[in-house]
Amino acid sequence: MKSPQALSYLSSSSHISILFYGLAVMCLTSAAVSASYGSNETDYHALLSFKSKITHDPYNVLTSWNHSFHFCDWSGISCGKRHKRVTALRLVSQGLEGSLSPHVGNLSFLRKLNLVNNSFQGTIPHELGRLSRLRRLYLDENKFSGVIPTNLSGCSNLKDLWLAQNKLTGSIPKEMSLLSKLVFLAIHDNKLTGGIPPFLGNITSMELFSAVGNPLGGSIPDTLGLWQSLTEFYSGECNLYGSIPHSIFNLSLLVNFSLAGNHLTGSLPSEFGNQLPNLEELQLWGNELTEVLPASLSNCSKLGFLEMRNNNFSGKLKIDFSKLKDIQYIMLQNNNLHGRGEADDMRFIDSLKNCTRLVDLELYNCNLIGVLPMSIGNLSHQLSSLKLGNNQLFGNLPSSIGSLVGLTTLSLENNRFKGTIPTTIGKLQKLQALGLDKNQFSGPIPDAIGNLSLLNTLYLGSNNLEGQIPSSLGNCTKLNELYLADNRLTGKIPKQILQLPSLTIFLDLSHNSLYGSIPSEIKDLKMLSGLDLSYNKLSGTITSNLGECISLVELYLSGNIFEGIIPSSFSSLGALEVLDISQNNLSGKIPQFLETWKILEYLNLSFNDFEGEVPVVGVFTNASAFSVRGNNMLCGGLVTLELPKCKETGSKRKRFPFFILIIVIAPTLLVVLCCVYLLCKKKRNSQPSQSSGSEWFMKVSYGQLLKATDGFSTANLIGEGGHSSVYKGILDSTDDKSVAIKVLHLQNRGAQKSFVAECEAWRNIRHRNLLKIITSCSSTDFQGNDFKALVYEFMPNGSVHDWLHSSVYTSKLNLLQRINILRDVATAFDYLHNRCQTTIVHGDLKPSNILLDDDMVAHVGDFGLARLLGIDLNQNSSTGVKGTIGYAPPEYGIGSEMTSCGDVYSFGILLLEVMTGKRPTDDMFKEGLSLHKFAYMALPDHVIDVIDDDAIVLQSTEANAKKVEECLVATIKIGVSCSVDSPPQRMKIEIVVNELRRILDVLQNI
Structure with missing residues (x-):
């Protein structure tokens, strides 16, 4: 039998042996890696450095980047067959967040680097200039900031350079002119200044140049005429001024040419169309160009897009459109296209009959004078939008207008049309907007207009229409605006x-x-x-x-x-x-x-x-x-x-002595006051305390909100949705405290209804876990357009969505914070469902609608889909969209009405997302697997495997760890119980509140 000392010694020897064995394995592994990679170890370490700078990898695309695989087999990596060096790194649209490691510059055999559509931040490493073999660099659609590195000139073989849709500043560096093989340069949608530099003209291999949406300034350099291979030129909205250099018109290979939204002046050469015969897209709208539109544009036989609106062009339109058989969009509005001394400006319509692909014809506000010919009916059946309003067209509206069966918009307002409205207009079954107002139409409103079942807006005001309003308009079941004012209608x-x-x-x-x-x-x-x-x-x-x-x-x-x-x-x-x-x-x-x-x-x-x-x-x-x-x-x-x-009410009768009046009335008054006190006390005890729905709100105007947001600057934009945009701002009346201003997109269908629903909901509710509304604004902007906005208390800690799924916050929500947030949200919904005078259904609960204040207290917002039971604020058809995909309960998908049970389902999905960190629309949820099922299958023994890693902090004792796990199981059970398909089987929200409070008590005492 061995002594205790001997056993102790043997135990120590065993530990030492294990330690030496481990070191041996590590050495062998290291040797194996070195032997495997050989001289390629530089690439291996560069890739590991790349991975180390990634802070978020939502699709786990980099999980294969480990010792188990040769780096040539890692996701997104391509290597040369002979030397096994990295030649391409492609990680497109992978949701990656972090910075770009400068060690990428060590991938000396790299020919293609493609990181499009991720969330890389920081500056572009100047070390990329070492990649002399690099041919294609795609860094667009990220969040890179800083300047364009001058060292990129070292990439002497570079052909494609895409830096668009980032936050780059500064000017285009002079060193870029050394990239003599550059074919594609895309720098659009950044914040670059300093103009388009003349030295770019030295890159004679250029085929595509795109700088749209940069505040470049300056004029267009004449040297760009050296780009004889150029096919695409986009420099719209770049704050450019001066005239277009004549050298540009010699670029005969140009296919797409856009200088829209600048301050360009001068005229176009008469030979324009002969010089640029390959044009397919021509966009010069939003400038200050003058003189006539060249008739030679007829020779651009491949032209599909002609957008010259909002300029100062003048003279008769002499383009022969019969030669432009591929034309789809003709947008010439807001010019002066009247031919002096000409009898009719509308003869060009005849030449459009062969344009069978025409979709949009817009000649609004062009000072056109003449008769609309019968040939208007010969236009393409593909024509969707015909806008000829605000001209001087006269005569009858041709009955052939009814042949344009593809029309969704017909705008002929503010002309001098007379006669009756042709009944053939009832054939335009796809029509959604009809504007015939401010003309001289007479006779009755045709019953046939009732056939236009898709009509949204109908403007017939300011005419001479007679007779009764046809009851057939009741068939226009999608109509949301009807204007029949200023006519002679009776009945x-x-x-x-x-x-x-x-x-x-x-x-x-x-x-x-x-x-x-x-x-x-x-x-x-x-x-x-x-x-x-x-x-x-x-x-x-x-x-x-x-x-x-x-x-x-x-x-x-x-x-x-x-x-x-x-x-x-x-x-x-x-x-x-x-x-x-x-x-x-x-x-x-x-x-x-x-x-x-x-x-x-x-x-x-x-x-x-x-x-x-x-x-x-x-x-x-x-x-x-x-x-x-x-x-x-x-x-x-x-x-x-x-x-x-x-006058004073009552007569001067002799009054009772005052003391007698007191003796008679006082006892009765005392009894009444006691009854009132008891009733008020009972009412207070039976209802939660609320602020009065009629409390005073400060009034704000459009101008005040414009000033508060610096002209609704994108710098102040903090969120955007289908019906609205939300801006951060400071109102003069809020003591320099920030507010959130929600501006409705009234042009979007449903936005008006969303505004009304939200206003009505806020009139009825007050709670610490509901977003506090400060005021609303319903007015017009400085152009006379309708404007509606809601002003809320600003929530400095953003939304739950930001904390879960974005890189806005470097830290993550811990377990206590998550349960507290869920408790806050459940409490808010218990109030909405059970403790309001009228039950309110929110209808769109999701992480982006839960905002956090300074103390991380949750506030539920966005009542744009809210419904007050008994007062339906969103009375849509059964096919209407209710809620958000992934969060809306299944019964809404088959047309069921919104209910509080639907909110409970959304809360269940929200809870599971907060706890697991996975969206209900995650790519992993397919082929029958859903977030609900994912959580359900983990109960009760594998819950720890589905919880978001950032939520769990291991406790110091085994007992505490067990308590935490029990709390996690209980929490997931709540989410699963709330998100079952059957509404009656979902957990009651008041029970949810109690359960979450109990879980919080346990966690706070650990």
Whole structure:
């Protein structure tokens, strides 16, 4: 039997033997690596250095970069067959984040480096200049900053250099002229200055030059005429000035030529089309070019895109389009194309009949004078957009217009067309926008317009149209704007157009001779923003059903024969900014609710029979914001109104002795006050504390928001979505505190509805875990376009999405932070679903909609898809998109209504994403595998394998580690239970809150 000392000795000997064995293996491995790579070890270490600079590899593309494989077999690597040296490094669109290692300059046999569409940051290493064999360098679509390295001139064999879509600054270095073999140079969408340098002309091998979107400045150097092999030239929006050098017009191989959006002056040579016969794209829009468009453009027989809009071209259009059989886009709007002394400017239409690929013909605001010929019907069936508005076209609109069956937009407004609107217009089944306003059309509105089932906007105002409004317009079920104002229409308002749920933007029937009352069906227009029925012959009382149009921002009923009082139901119209009910026969007192509307900007009650006292609060505090003229029985109000003082109410009767009054009333008053106190106390205890929905918000204008964001500068852009862009800004009234300004993209379908839904939701909610709204703005910009924005408290720590999936934050969320965030979100949804007076369904819960304040407290935002149960703010068809792919519950995909159970599903997916770090749309989730199933399969024994590595910090004791694992299992179970397919089986949100609180208690006590 061995002694304890002997055992101890043997144990020590064993450890030493193991240590020597390990060292031997390491030595052998190192020797094997050295033997395997031989002289290629430089490449091996350069690649490892490249990998070491990558901070995020979402697709694990670099996992193969290890000792198990020869580096020539690593992902994205190509080697020469003979010498096994790296010749190409290709890692395109892999989501890689980090910097580019300067050791890449040691890959001396490298011929191609392609890192397009990743998130590389920092400067481009000047060591790349050592790569004398490099032929193709693609670094575009990254986040590189700094200057273009002068050392790149050392890449003497370089043919392709793509540095576009980065953040490069400075000027184009002179050393670049040494790249004598350069064929493609793409530097567009950077921040380069210093002009296009003349020395670039020395690179005579150039075939493509793209500098679009750089603030280069300066003029176009004449030396670029030396690029005789050039086929593509893009220098739009580069702040260039001066004339286009004549040497450019000698580049006969040019195919694509764009100098759009600059400040170029001068004219085009008459031989332009003969000198550049290979042109396929010509873009010179947005300059200050003058004189005529050369007729020789007819000789550019391959031309597909002709965009010369927004210049100062003049004279008759003499291009023979019959020779341009491949033309697709003709955009010449905002020029002066009238031929002096010519009888008709529209004869060119005849030459378009052979242009069978024509998609877009835009000659808006060109001062064209003439008749639209019947040959307009011979244009391509592919023609989608025809815009001839704001000219001086006269005569009848040809019936042949109905042959253009591909049209989606027909814009003929502000001309001098007369006669009837041809019924053939009803054949344009794809039409979405029709503008015939501001002409001299007469006769009835054709019933055939009701066949245009895809129509979104219909402008027929300011004509001489007669007869009744056709009820067939009720078939236009996608119509959201209808303008029939300033005609001679008669009859009653057809109820069919009031039953269009799509009608959300504006309904304008003003300045006609419509009679009767407002149909009760007006209540169906709950999403309508603007209604103008002014200056008709409408009579009777104003229907109380108008009070159900809760989204109205503007309401005009002036110049009719309405009588009676203002309906009390109008108190629901708290979103109104303009109310004009002047020039009617309305009577009664001014309703008190008008004083409480906080965003009302203009109120006109003039020329009615109102009586009583004019208030002096709310809108009535500003004499320029309201009018009560022509109401002879009004009194009081602001001194500037010069109305008589109101008489004191009651007579001077002999009063009871005061002490008797006190003795009689005091006991009764005491009992009443006690009852009121008890009722209020009971109400407070039964409801969560909320700020009043009618609290005052500061008013902001478009100009203030423009100033706050430095002109909506991209430097202040902090987020962008389908319906809006969000900017950081500082308002004068917020004590230099930053705010987040959400600007709606009103041109995008659904944005208006999103704005209304979000406003209505914010009116009803207040909670510490909901984003705080400061105010809203609904106005027009300086061009007269509609403008809507919401202003929120700025959240300095960004969104949960930023912390999970971007490199904005170098540190990552730890486990406690993640559970706290989930608890905050669950608490917010418990409030929305169970503790609001009206249940609110958010409809779009995802990481980008959860924002974090200074203390990392979560705030839920973006109520653009919100729905108040019982008040449907998003009344879409069953085919409408609800929520975001991956987060929306499966029942929404088959047309089910939005419910609180749908929010719970989204929360479950959110929880699983926060805990695993994987998006529900990750590429790994295919062939039946989903984020839900991925987490479910890990329960209960393998949960640690699916948790995001950054979330777990190992505890000091085994007991604590076990507690952490139990908490992780419990948390994943919540996410799985919330995201099951069956809505009734999902965990209740109030239970989720309690479970997460319990988990937090355990973790905080470890």
